[in-house]
Amino acid sequence: DVKVTQSSRYLVKRTGEKVFLECVQDMDHENMFWYRQDPGLGLRLIYFSYDVKMKEKGDIPEGYSVSREKKERFSLILESASTNQTSMYLCASSLHRGPIDYEQYFGPGTRLTVT
Amino acid sequence: AQTVTQSQPEMSVQEAETVTLSCTYDTSESDYYLFWYKQPPSRQMILVIRQEAYKQQNATENRFSVNFQKAAKSFSLKISDSQLGDAAMYFCAYRIIQGAQKLVFGQGTRLTINP
Numbered sequence: 001d002v003k004v005t006q007s008s009r010y011l012v013k014r015t016g017e018k019v020f021l022e023c024v025q026d027m028d029h030e031n032m033f034w035y036r037q038d039p040g041l042g043l044r045l046i047y048f049s050y051d052v053k054m055k056e057k058g059d060i061p062e063g064y065s066v067s068r069e070k071k072e073r074f075s076l077i078l079e080s081a082s083t084n085q086t087s088m089y090l091c092a093s094s095l096h097r098g099p100i101d102y103e104q105y106f107g108p109g110t111r112l113t114v115t
Numbered sequence: 116a117q118t119v120t121q122s123q124p125e126m127s128v129q130e131a132e133t134v135t136l137s138c139t140y141d142t143s144e145s146d147y148y149l150f151w152y153k154q155p156p157s158r159q160m161i162l163v164i165r166q167e168a169y170k171q172q173n174a175t176e177n178r179f180s181v182n183f184q185k186a187a188k189s190f191s192l193k194i195s196d197s198q199l200g201d202a203a204m205y206f207c208a209y210r211i212i213q214g215a216q217k218l219v220f221g222q223g224t225r226l227t228i229n230p
Contacts, residue, residue: 004159031216040124042206042220050215058217090160094216104218106160 003027004107006091012113019078021110023091030096032074033104034058034066037088046089049074050096081114088112117142119209121221128197129229135182136192136224138207146212149183149190154204154223163205166190194226202228 007022023032031050035043035058045058047066055066063085067075074093078085089110095102119140128134140149151163166174166183173181178195194201207221 033217035220040222042119042121042222043208043218044220045217048215048217056215092160096216102216103162103165104216108159 004091004093004105006089006107006110008110009108010111010113012115013078013081014115015082017078017081017114019081019112019114021076021078021089021091021112023074023076023093023107024072025074025093025105026072027093027095027105028071029093029105030071031094031104032068033092033094034064034074034076035090035092036060037090037109043090046076081112083114086112086114117144117209117211117219119207119219119221121207121224123224124222125225125227127227127229128194130197130199132197133193133195134197134226136194136205136207136226138190138192138221140188140190140207140209140219140221142188142209142211144211148210148212149181150208150210150218151179151181151190151192152206152208152220153201154206155200156203160206164192197228199228199230202226 004025033048034046049068065077091107092104094104147168149166154160164176182191204223208218
């Protein structure tokens with residue numbers, strides 16, 4: 001079974017702190033994604049990566065950065081956390097083989113509260 | 116830009132009955148994928164069903180089926196013989212075939228099953 005794990009289920013941080021959210025997948029997937037989930041807005045893509053050290057902005061990258069130093073690990077970084085970044089963060093991964101669709105597998109999510 | 120709209124924030128159905136969740140989308144592409152994802156309470160998001168736009172036949176997975184109307188840009192999910200375990204948030208999603216596997220999600224519909 002594909003497994004996508006996230007470092008924390010719940011996280012509370014203060015405004016201005018630097019926050020790291022970690023995601024690890026164990027199926028040698030090339031693609032990894034970070035989404036943000038908010039009520040009434042669904043999931044919105046923050047960043048994604050299709051290879052080690054490669055990254056592309058999604059729809060809402062402002063205030064976030066990412067790091068992918070190893071194939072299995074994709075980190076989301078909030079350089080200076082703000083209250084409007086309080087949200088559920090979901091990581092996902094998938095195979096990449098050209099145009100063929102491969103299912104995205106999701107992690108359990110990290111509920112981040114910034115106070 | 117592609118958008119996905121789920122106009123029903125909440126739905127409820129009696130156990131063993133049938134329920135239909137609505138989804139519309141906007142795109143200028145002719146080839147794409149459509150998906151329904153399920154997010155049970157406090158559990159990971161999983162793929163329920165997918166549809167390739169070039170296929171005229173509606174996808175079916177056991178009790179789950181879709182009504183794909185390409186001209187109308189409509190993609191509804193029908194759940195037959197509803198079970199208590201079907202209670203979840205359901206998200207409709209879209210992605211183009213070529214290029215990065217970015218998913219665009221709708222706002223979600225919370226489905227409640229009444230015993």
